[in-house]
Structure formats: structure tokens, C-alpha cells
Amino acid sequence: MRVALFLTCVNDTLYPDTGRAVVRLLTRLGVEVDFPAAQTCCGQAHYNTGYRHEAEPLARHFAEVFGEYEAIVTPSGSCGAMVRELYPRMGERARAEGRGSTLAATVAPVVPKTYELTEFLVDVLGVTDVGACYPHTVTYHPTCHGLRALGLGDRPLKLLRAVKGLELVELPGAEECCGFGGTFAVKNADVSAAMGTDKVRNAESTGAEVLCAADNSCLMHIGGTMSRLRVGMRPVHIAEILASTEEGAAV
Amino acid sequence: MSGTYLGMPAFPQAARDAVRDRRLRGNLRHATHTIRAKRAKAVTEVSDWAELREAGRRIKDHTLRHLDRYLVQVEEAVTAAGGTVHWAADADEANRIVTALVKETGESEVVKVKSMATQEIGLNEALEAEGIRAYETDLAELIVQLGKDRPSHILVPAIHRNRGEIRDIFRAEMSEWGRPAPEGLTDTPAELAEAARLHLREKFLRAKVGVSGANFVVAETGTLVVVESEGNGRMCLTLPETLISVVGIEKIVPTWRDLEVFLQTLPRSSTAERMNPYTSMWTGTTDEDGPRTFHLVLLDNGRTDTLADEVGRQALRCIRCSACLNVCPVYERAGGHAYGSVYPGPIGAILSPQLRGTGSDIDASLPYASSLCGACYEVCPVAIDIPEVLVHLRERVVQGGPATRRGNKVLLKPARGHAAERAAMRAAQWAFAHPGLLRTGQRLASRTRRFHPRTLPGPGRAWTGSRDLPAVPAEPFRDWWQRTRGGEDGAE
Numbered sequence: 001m002r003v004a005l006f007l008t009c010v011n012d013t014l015y016p017d018t019g020r021a022v023v024r025l026l027t028r029l030g031v032e033v034d035f036p037a038a039q040t041c042c043g044q045a046h047y048n049t050g051y052r053h054e055a056e057p058l059a060r061h062f063a064e065v066f067g068e069y070e071a072i073v074t075p076s077g078s079c080g081a082m083v084r085e086l087y088p089r090m091g092e093r094a095r096a097e098g099r100g101s102t103l104a105a106t107v108a109p110v111v112p113k114t115y116e117l118t119e120f121l122v123d124v125l126g127v128t129d130v131g132a133c134y135p136h137t138v139t140y141h142p143t144c145h146g147l148r149a150l151g152l153g154d155r156p157l158k159l160l161r162a163v164k165g166l167e168l169v170e171l172p173g174a175e176e177c178c179g180f181g182g183t184f185a186v187k188n189a190d191v192s193a194a195m196g197t198d199k200v201r202n203a204e205s206t207g208a209e210v211l212c213a214a215d216n217s218c219l220m221h222i223g224g225t226m227s228r229l230r231v232g233m234r235p236v237h238i239a240e241i242l243a244s245t246e247e248g249a250a251v
Numbered sequence: 252m253s254g255t256y257l258g259m260p261a262f263p264q265a266a267r268d269a270v271r272d273r274r275l276r277g278n279l280r281h282a283t284h285t286i287r288a289k290r291a292k293a294v295t296e297v298s299d300w301a302e303l304r305e306a307g308r309r310i311k312d313h314t315l316r317h318l319d320r321y322l323v324q325v326e327e328a329v330t331a332a333g334g335t336v337h338w339a340a341d342a343d344e345a346n347r348i349v350t351a352l353v354k355e356t357g358e359s360e361v362v363k364v365k366s367m368a369t370q371e372i373g374l375n376e377a378l379e380a381e382g383i384r385a386y387e388t389d390l391a392e393l394i395v396q397l398g399k400d401r402p403s404h405i406l407v408p409a410i411h412r413n414r415g416e417i418r419d420i421f422r423a424e425m426s427e428w429g430r431p432a433p434e435g436l437t438d439t440p441a442e443l444a445e446a447a448r449l450h451l452r453e454k455f456l457r458a459k460v461g462v463s464g465a466n467f468v469v470a471e472t473g474t475l476v477v478v479e480s481e482g483n484g485r486m487c488l489t490l491p492e493t494l495i496s497v498v499g500i501e502k503i504v505p506t507w508r509d510l511e512v513f514l515q516t517l518p519r520s521s522t523a524e525r526m527n528p529y530t531s532m533w534t535g536t537t538d539e540d541g542p543r544t545f546h547l548v549l550l551d552n553g554r555t556d557t558l559a560d561e562v563g564r565q566a567l568r569c570i571r572c573s574a575c576l577n578v579c580p581v582y583e584r585a586g587g588h589a590y591g592s593v594y595p596g597p598i599g600a601i602l603s604p605q606l607r608g609t610g611s612d613i614d615a616s617l618p619y620a621s622s623l624c625g626a627c628y629e630v631c632p633v634a635i636d637i638p639e640v641l642v643h644l645r646e647r648v649v650q651g652g653p654a655t656r657r658g659n660k661v662l663l664k665p666a667r668g669h670a671a672e673r674a675a676m677r678a679a680q681w682a683f684a685h686p687g688l689l690r691t692g693q694r695l696a697s698r699t700r701r702f703h704p705r706t707l708p709g710p711g712r713a714w715t716g717s718r719d720l721p722a723v724p725a726e727p728f729r730d731w732w733q734r735t736r737g738g739e740d741g742a743e
Contacts, residue, residue: 012727023737037733041679043680047642061683144622148626180622181624188262189717193718196717225717
């Protein structure tokens with residue numbers, strides 16, 4: 001099976017380790033991974049900040065770059081939700097504005113074949129034990145768009161429970177937002193920071209070494225708060241845990 | 252449109268003080284977490300909750316689509332049952348109508364059932380200006396009124412107060428308004444409730460005019476419905492000679508059959524009860540029983556304008572349960588006052604900028620008062636996709652565009668203060684349209700990474716004030732991919 005890695009602009013620029021982990025993990029599971037170099041950004045930041053029209057060319061670009069692949073896999077719940085939930089809505093809005101069905105028709109092919117990583121593993125590949133080994137205590141934060149927009153449910157937990165050596169501890173208030181929220185983090189910095197601090201304190205109370213999530217944007221906010229508060233925990237993307245084996249860490 | 256909210260600062264400024272108020276944070280955290288857990292339990296008990304939610308959404312959408320027809324049906328039914336119907340286009344008109352009706356009775360005081368519509372129009376202040384005193388009789392509204400405070404929650408307007416604060420307010424203020432607080436009042440809930448009961452009792456027995464809102468109006472019979480917990484509503488709705496009800500036009504349900512759905516979803520969503528203790532229903536007037544005169548004031552005040560917007564109109568489905576407030580992480584930290592409206596929390600963030608427009612600083616900032624986490628949509632018993640409307644209103648703020656104001660189509664200008672952001676978004680869009688340009692930027696960031704500061708000056712402080720910046724890697728992923736041909740070379 002040949003899939004396209006939609007890494008996202010944030011991961012490409014700031015978290016290449018996550019990208020390498022996805023490649024290593026999927027390759028190990030017999031998937032042929034391609035990284036279409038023309039990919040840039042899905043347009044989520046534009047859309048969610050109120051610049052829907054500015055997001056449209058990015059959606060069209062996405063559809064052009066990824067249209068030919070069997071499946072598109074992304075290690076980001078929120079960027080996955082952008083494509084799956086909001087691209088169709090953008091098409092509908094364009095139609096409602098009297099601009100015809102072109103946008104809706106352009107994005108339609110990529111919508112159903114875009115998968116968040118843990119969804120792809122569990123639903124498409126049908127695996128929960130990916131042969132990983134990660135001898136650490138881990139707590140899992142379900143990020144909002146993965147949890148509520150994509151409905152990832154317990155897929156990430158199933159995958160983590162099957163990891164050799166990993167001790168999974170429950171995060172209190174797990175389903176509460178960490179306070180990132182894209183431009184919310186800077187537009188309402190005080191509230192965002194208060195939410196982030198509460199999330200970090202909850203994580204700290206578990207005694208885990210690692211806080212794991214399936215979205216690096218949220219982890220950037222949580223991790224930045226952790227290091228500012230000098231909390232001795234690491235934020236780690238779930239792909240990096242699942243890619244780790246007894247031979248060594250993912251990257 | 253209450254005058255007390257004019258000139259509110261934008262949400263981020265108002266929220267800053269609340270975030271730093273440790274007592275407020277403690278009160279809100281305790282209260283919202285308690286009711287959040289109770290609601291979740293009450294909803295889980297119902298096996299067909301998803302179907303009830305969908306039915307509620309459909310009934311409301313259907314009614315809103317045919318609101319012109321149902322409004323006329325309500326007017327006919329209420330009139331036939333002996334009531335009088337008045338139409339108020341805005342807050343001022345509604346206040347003028349109610350003030351004139353009270354004056355006609357010759358009375359100078361009214362008792363009030365807790366009502367969001369009368370809060371919205373600032374009725375108490377309007378009556379006060381005409382020498383008429385309005386007594387709030389809901390316990391929490393009484394606390395707010397005695398404390399010269401503003402409500403901070405739809406269902407529990409004094410949620411920001413703890414028991415000790417309430418005792419202090421009762422002791423200091425009750426004597427100004429009527430029967431003073433009992434000697435040696437403590438902060439135990441039973442004593443506080445008894446003090447309020449004694450204080451309010453004389454108001455109920457003396458009042459000749461009652462003022463209420465309504466949770467629902469059943470169009471087929473012209474019946475108004477108020478659901479409540481304390482029995483104060485029942486007192487106000489039955490004891491006075493004249494009853495005046497101010498009701499938003501979106502409160503209509505077509506039939507009694509439809510009401511069945513909401514009488515299940517509203518109590519469980521709001522107070523986490525299977526059924527609320529008091530459900531009062533009245534149809535016009537009845538001889539020898541209850542008020543002899545009944546007036547219904549149907550209030551628009553921006554609702555028709557909201558209805559004209561195909562994305563934003565779903566906000567009119569709201570049944571004011573406040574489940575969205577109780578789960579909202581932003582509300583929990585910012586408190587209700589920061590929203591600058593009688594409608595705080597997620598629903599307020601989409602309702603106020605539609606009812607009032609996005610012209611003021613506070614209203615233009617409300618659509619951003621959310622991390623778009625979606626918890627509000629998940630609990631909403633009428634499935635209002637609040638994140639969708641928030642984003643839609645953000646678009647209206649930054650871009651302007653078509654909207655309806657006072658029944659007229661207008662073209663809104665973009666709000667002030669977004670020029671730099673707009674330029675940045677357009678620059679980013681341009682860069683993202685050119686992968687080569689993105690790569691150049693990424694490489695520049697990677698090669699200069701040793702010189703990156705830990706904290707940022709100016710607007711960047713919004714990030715680095717509370718969070719460290721992520722370290723920029725030695726090379727972006729795309730360079731690694733190209734260099735190693737997707738890792739095939741074994742190079743890492």
C-alpha cells in the first residue's frame with residue numbers, strides 16, 4: 001500500500017523527528033510512504049482565525065498535491081480534522097456564496113482518504129500492536145480536534161497499551177482542552193496560559209515521565225509550559241513512541 | 252443591551268483580571284466541575300439522548316423556518332384566551348411597553364421571575380428610571396441585585412460568589428430593600444435560604460404586578476411555560492393581579508408534543524435534574540384563578556437579524572440551559588463578567604455579537620474567546636455547533652461582508668485592529684502557495700537557530716510570557732527526506 005505522508009507545516013518546520021518516526025513506523029508495517037514535496041499547509045490557521053477565503057487556495061493546493069494517493073496519513077488530529085470536517089464545509093460555503101461547486105468538487109476526493117495516524121493504524125491497517133517498545137511511564141492527553149472532531153476514541157490508548165515496557169497512567173481531566181487553540185494562544189494569552197498550567201499540573205500529578213499526544217501543536221504549548229514551570233516531564237508525539245523498538249528510540 | 256455593559260473592555264483585558272483572582276477561580280472551578288459531573292450522569296441515564304437532541308434541533312429549526320406563521324398563531328391563541336400581545340422591535344420599545352403597562356396599574360413595584368430576556372433589555376434599570384422598583388425573587392438573582400452586582404452565569408447568576416460572600420451581602424443589604432437578614436445569620440445553606448425566603452415572602456404577598464419571561468410558548472394553544480427550581484416563579488405567576496411576560500420570539504414550539512422533548516433535555520442539561528421541581532404553564536387568563544390581566548411582549552431585539560444569517564441562525568435554537576458554560580474551559584477561568592453581556596460563555600460569545608452586532612470592542616472580541624475545543628457543541632441539547640458559528644463570526648470581524656441589521660441588508664466593514672494580522676495571513680498564504688519559498692524560510696530558521704532568543708519582544712510576549720519557544724531543528728523534515736531519499740540511505 002502506498003500512502004502519502006501529510007506531515008503538516010508545523011511538523012515539517014519544527015518537529016522533523018515526528019515525521020521520521022511516522023516514516024519508520026509505517027515502513028516497518030509494510031507501508032510504502034511518500035512525502036510529496038509540494039505540500040505546504042492545510043490552511044487551518046487561516047480558516048480558524050476568520051480568513052476562510054485565504055484558506056481556499058491552500059485547500060485547492062492540498063487537493064492537487066495529494067489527490068493521486070490511495071491514502072493520506074497525518075500525525076495531527078487538528079490538521080486531519082481540517083481536511084475531513086472543514087474542507088467540505090468550505091465547499092458548501094463557496095456554493096452558498098454563489099461561487100459554484102468547483103471548490104467542493106476539487107476537495108471531495110481527498111476528504112474520505114485522509115486519516116489521522118492512529119486511525120490509519122487501527123482502522124485501515126487493522127493493527128493495535130505495532131511491535132513497539134518504550135520502557136517509560138506515559139500519560140496520554142487526547143487533543144480536542146482528534147477527540148471531538150475526528151472521534152478517535154480509544155484508538156490511541158489501544159496502541160499505547162500494546163507497547164512493550166510502557167506503563168500507561170491516566171491523566172486527570174484528560175478531555176479538557178490544554179489551552180492552545182491556534183491563535184487563541186496569543187489572542188487570549190492569559191486564559192490560554194491558565195489552561196496550560198492546569199493541564200501541566202494534572203500531568204505532573206500522574207508521576208509519568210512522558211506526556212503523549214497525537215498533535216505537536218498542542219504539545220508545543222504544553223511542552224513550552226512544562227519547561228517554563230520547570231516540570232521534569234517530556235512532551236512526546238505518539239508516533240515517536242510507536243516507532244521506538246527494542247533496538248532503540250525512534251529517532 | 253443593558254446599559255450596565257456599555258463600554259466594556261475587550262474580552263482578553265476583562266479576562267486577565269479574572270484569571271488572576273484566585274478566589275473567583277476557586278469558586279468557578281468548584282461550581283462548574285460539580286455541575287459538569289452531575290449533568291454527565293443525568294444525561295447518561297437517558298438511553299435515547301442522541302435522538303432527543305436531534306429531535307430538539309429539528310423542532311427548533313422547523314419553528315425558526317416558519318416563525319412568521321407561528322408568531323401569528325401565538326398572537327391569535329393568546330388573544331383568544333384573554334391575553335394581550337405586544338410587539339417590541341428592540342430593547343427600548345419593550346421597556347417602554349412594560350413601563351407603560353405597570354404605570355397603568357398605578358403600582359410602583361413589581362416582583363420578577365428570573366428572566367434572561369428582561370436582563371437582556373435592562374428592564375430593571377428602565378423601570379427604576381420611571382420610579383418603579385423591580386424585585387428579583389430567584390435566590391441567585393436576589394444575591395446579584397442586593398450586591399449591586401451583575402449576573403455571571405445564565406442559570407446560576409451568582410456562581411462567582413461563595414457562601415461567605417452571600418452572607419455578607421444579605422447582612423449588609425437586605426434591610427435597604429425590605430425585611431432585614433435575621434440576627435446572627437451564618438453561611439450555612441439552610442440559613443441563607445431561610446433568610447431569602449423570609450425576605451421575599453413579604454414581596455410575594457404584597458405585589459400586584461408580576462414580570463416574567465418564558466422558557467417556551469406553545470403556539471397551538473398560546474400557552475407560556477416557565478421551568479424553575481425554587482417556587483418563586485410559581486408565586487410571581489399566580490399571586491399578582493397583573494402578569495407581564497417578555498419573551499424572545501425564538502421561544503416558540505409549535506405543539507405540546509414538541510414540548511415533551513425539551514422538558515426532558517432542559518432540566519438534565521441545566522440543573523442535572525431528571526425533572527425540575529416547578530413547571531408553571533398558563534394560557535391567557537382564567538376567571539377567579541391567577542392574574543386577571545395578562546400581557547405578552549414578544550421581543551425581537553436582533554433576533555430577526557440573526558435569523559437572516561444562515562450559519563449564525565442556529566444560535567436561536569438555544570434553550571438557555573447553560574450546559575455549554577459549565578463545560579467551557581475558557582468560561583471556567585475568565586468568569587461570566589468578562590463576556591460583557593447577560594449571555595456569558597460559549598453561547599454568549601455567539602449570541603451577543605449577533606444580537607448586538609460586532610461594532611463594539613467587546614462584541615468584536617467575543618468570537619475569539621474560545622480555543623475551539625468543541626466541548627460546548629458536544630453537550631448542547633439542541634446541537635448548536637458553537638465552534639462553527641464562532642469561526643463564522645471571526646470572519647465577519649476580520650473581513651466584514653454581508654449582514655442584516657434592523658431588518659436591512661448591510662455590508663459590514665472589517666473591524667479595526669486586524670490590519671497586521673490580515674497582512675500576515677495573506678503573506679503566509681502566498682508563501683504556502685510556493686513550496687520553494689516555504690523551504691527557504693525553514694532553512695533560514697534552521698541555520699540561524701543558535702541566535703534565536705528564548706523570549707520574544709513586543710507581540711511575541713503573548714507566547715513567551717508563559718511558555719518557552721520550541722527549539723528549531725537542524726534541518727526541516729523536507730531537507731532530511733530529500734537528503735536521505737526518505738531514510739532509505741539509513742542516514743538519520
